[in-house]
Amino acid sequence: MNFTLFRRRSAAAILLASCAIAPMAVHAQNVEDETQTDEAEPQSTGAIGSLNTIVVTGTKTQNAENVQDVPVAVTAFNAETLDALKVRDVQSLTYSAPNVSLDDVGTSRGTANFSIRGLGINSSIPSIDPTVGVFVDGVYLGINGGVVFDLFDLESVEILRGPQGVLFGRNVTGGAVLINTGNPTDYFTGKVSASVDGPFLDGGRGGANYSVSGVVSGPIVEDTLLFKLGGYYNKDEGYFTNLFDNSNHGEAETKIVRGALEGRFGDLTVTGKLDYFESDGDGPSGQNRGRFDRDSFDFAIDFPGFYANEIWTGSLNAE
Known part of the structure; x- marks a missing residue:
């Protein structure tokens, strides 16, 4: 058997076995062909199990x-x-x-x-x-x-x-x-995504959960000043029907606004980021089941409670 061919097949078999048992988040090093003289270029495809650098x-x-x-x-x-x-x-x-x-x-x-x-x-x-x-x-x-x-x-x-x-x-x-x-990019790019879940159909309970997000990035001044702007919105109409007033319970609304600027001045790169997060909605869907049917999803509460979160984060990084 050709020795070089055997080594390549063994390396491939070991690599496939390690990909099968290792968590997908773990980086797998690129296996270079023994017969190549040039250094292999790392590949990053984003698919699960791909050889991407982390x-x-x-x-x-x-x-x-x-x-x-x-x-x-x-x-x-x-x-x-x-x-x-x-x-x-x-x-x-x-x-x-x-x-x-x-x-x-x-x-x-x-x-x-x-x-x-x-x-x-x-x-x-x-x-x-x-x-x-x-x-x-x-x-x-x-x-x-x-x-x-x-x-x-x-x-x-x-x-x-x-x-x-x-x-x-x-x-x-x-x-x-x-x-x-995410960091600003030196080329214009954008991405928009949306999703809708529900509503649940078990006895008419619950409402839809939908979200939309978008990001745009690119240069303001080519090779000198870059920007990125993103936004996210999620509306959860709640899973439970509150039998006290027939309203949905578990409602929540989340908003995220994010911006970034990157300046490149010779060997110096300065990146500033600002992030705003806000989420508010109903309190927990909890009820004492000690004296009632524990197998039921029936839910009735006169005061739904609430929560409210607001977070600002900002950072400035110089390299």
Whole structure:
């Protein structure tokens, strides 16, 4: 048997086996052909299981590093992987990151109940410090309220298992979640997407859930000043019918507006980002079932409650 051919077939077999058992978020290094003399160009197609390069910034080194080269327990997702996994909100990443739970607390919509390696809290009280820190473009979100928000137009998401106090300070005993929004591009591009779910048909309960988002990016001054502008809107009409007044319960409305400017001045690149998030709606759909039929979805409450979250984040980065 030809030795070179055997080596290539073995490498391909090993690569296919590793892709079958490894999480799709993990970067797979490009396998170079033994017979080639030129360096292979990395490919990034964004399809699940493709050989795309994923880099991390959570180590806070001068340059972003390959996820397989950093001495940190990290699960990283680039933009192509996030699109392939159809990630809609932070909770969706729970299914793709081992030993990580990024769930909602349940009693207050949008409030985080995050835990990594079993370290977390279960409370919607704002004064209780989290054990998993969330950072948006390097800006720390200091409380759990409003953290479980919808995601769109992301550059990457990095989940670092803790403790991470050396690099990120307090409240990261369990770990850190780094959310990096998209950067401006040096060419004009845009994207619009929309979706509609429901309404549910079990006895006429519930309404539709629909969302729309759009992003436009490009140069203002060619090779010097770039911009990006994005917006997101989601309307959830609620799953439950409140039998007290026959209204929908569980309604929620979420808005996100995001802008970025990037200036390139020789060897210096300055990027500024501003992000506004607002979400409000009904309180939790909870009712005492101790004396009633526990198998029923009937729901009646005279005061629906409410929640309201508003978050501003801004960042300025110079390289």
